[in-house]
Amino acid sequence: MRGLNPDHLHSFAAVIEHGSFSVAAAHLHLTQPAVSLQMKELERRLGVALIERVGRRAAPTAAGTELLVHVRRIDGALADALEAMAGHATTVGGRVRLGTGGTACTYLLPPLLKDLRRRFPALEIVVFTGNTGDHLKALEDNAIDVGLLTLPVPGRGFQVTPVLEDEFVAVFAAGEERIPAAAMPAALAQLPVVLEDPGATSRDIVEAWFLRAGRRVKPVMELGHVEAMKRLVSAGLGCSILPRMAVTADGKRDGLEVRPLVPRLSRRLGVVLRRDKLLQRGLRELVNALLAIDTKPR
Missing domain, CATH: 3.40.190.10 (Periplasmic binding protein-like II)
Incomplete structure (x- = not known):
């Protein structure tokens, strides 16, 4: 299927369903010449005839009948993919890995993590504790996504935002x-x-x-x-x-x-990310929560 245009496949299925180029074009909100051109390009790409005239009706050839089975599967897979991506666009979820020290993990993060769990139940946050040097290596290796670390942090490849003293x-x-x-x-x-x-x-x-x-x-x-x-x-x-x-x-x-x-x-603590790190929604929510840490004494 490499190089095939999904729109052409969709138009092909519409022509077969309606038995007419013009009716299919109307349903697709295209012109009839545009649909005809798509079918010619699809047949040229596959090297076979897909549609034949049976009386006044457009019907599939043997190759077209077989392709139609695959098109329906492809349409289903595309619909599933769009639904999955819509879920990512509207739901904060996934897995985010945070590296920090044991003290911050014990005394600073529990209320923050509790609030994130309440607001985003589909978001999984995994916390790793250790020293700053180990976490910087993990950030470089993309083994963790973000660090709440003691500053200063060496290296130009990191984006560092001080959070608290x-x-x-x-x-x-x-x-x-x-x-x-x-x-x-x-x-x-x-x-x-x-x-x-x-x-x-x-x-x-x-x-x-x-x-x-x-x-x-x-x-x-x-x-x-x-x-x-x-x-x-x-x-x-x-x-x-x-x-x-x-x-x-x-x-x-x-x-x-x-x-x-x-x-x-x-000591100063800061949020540390790789400069090239893509902030997916779950990671962005965690970073925003870290930047808004409440440091009032207990």
């Missing part, structure tokens, strides 16, 4: 007697500190904060889950430095005392 805070067990007057690197370095595992983006940011003050921190514990870190701190086993989004407004519900860092420390 997330401050880091020092956290201590509620009622802890050794809470320093100011959560400075020198003071915190003297205390038992619980940090994320080496290689985590937040761990790198925190260690750099200590190093800028000429301090190196040796954590008493290293964990890969922020919620576990909070539990250990609330149990009095050390202090920690966590993203602000990971604790409640005053920390009390987590059994924590929260203090701002001096000097201030924060």
Whole structure:
């Protein structure tokens, strides 16, 4: 069927159905010469005669009768294809893959994903957690569609839109007697500190904060889950430095005392896409929701 014009096939079926070029042309909203030209082009393309005159009626030849069977199948397939595409045009669905960090996935995304599920039940969002470097490689390989990642992001092939600035805070067990007057690197370095595992983006940011003050921190514990870190701190086993989004407004519900860092420390999160990424409707809705993230304290 390569090179065949579906309109010509449709006109052929109409001529056979009505037994007349002129009647078929009227139903197709074409002129009779236009339909005749289409039939000549179709017969030339296939190399066989398709229509013959039987009295005053246009009838199919043996080849035309066989072609008519295929035309009906083709019309059905085209109708199915148009119906499927109409569904994509009117329904937000499909599968979208999002890469982000564990902290954002735990404390920032649940209400956003819940709202998207409510509004677009046919949309499947798959979330992958990891560090920024791994997600950038996945974006390059088209293994994920979009990232909510810690900035800056290297590479000219990415479209980056900053979304929010997330401050880091020092956290201590509620009622802890050794809470320093100011959560400075020198003071915190003297205390038992619980940090994320080496290689985590937040761990790198925190260690750099200590190093800028000429301090190196040796954590008493290293964990890969922020919620576990909070539990250990609330149990009095050390202090920690966590993203602000990971604790409640005053920390009390987590059994924590929260203090701002001096000097201030924060990270920027942004929506990252390949510059050549086609924004299908489902992906566009997810990106719009990420750009509108509510960052008010819990």
